[in-house]
Amino acid sequence: MHYDYEVDATGLKCPLPILRCKKGLNEIKSDEVLKIIATDPGSKKDFDAFCRQTGHELLSLQDENGVITFFIKKRRLS
Template sequence: MQSDKEVDARNLNCPLPILRCKKALNELAAGQVLKIMATDPGSKKDFDAFCRQTGHTLLELQETDGVFTFWIAKRST
């Protein structure tokens, strides 16, 4: 999947992956896609909750060798 920005949050524990995600989304325009990679096992729940609470769209989640890769579309304002 194509992304407009990429953030590497591997080896960071909660809440740092979410904070990095939030900062990166603030730099994107509505509809653009952020790709973020994390290794914290709790990140699956965290990013799902983050998207539901903020209105962003979790487009896809892939897990490969303990790395969770999320594609998140920034909400329209």
């Protein structure tokens, strides 16, 4: 999947992956895609809730051998 910026949050526990995600989203423009790599199993529900609450779109979630990759599209700012 195409992405515009990547954040590595491997080895970090909640809430650090979400904080790294927020920093990454600040680096990109509306409608661009952020790729986040994490290893905390709880990050699946954390990123789902984060996207629902903030309006960003969780495009994809892939879990391969405990490495979870998220692709998040930044919401349009009004």
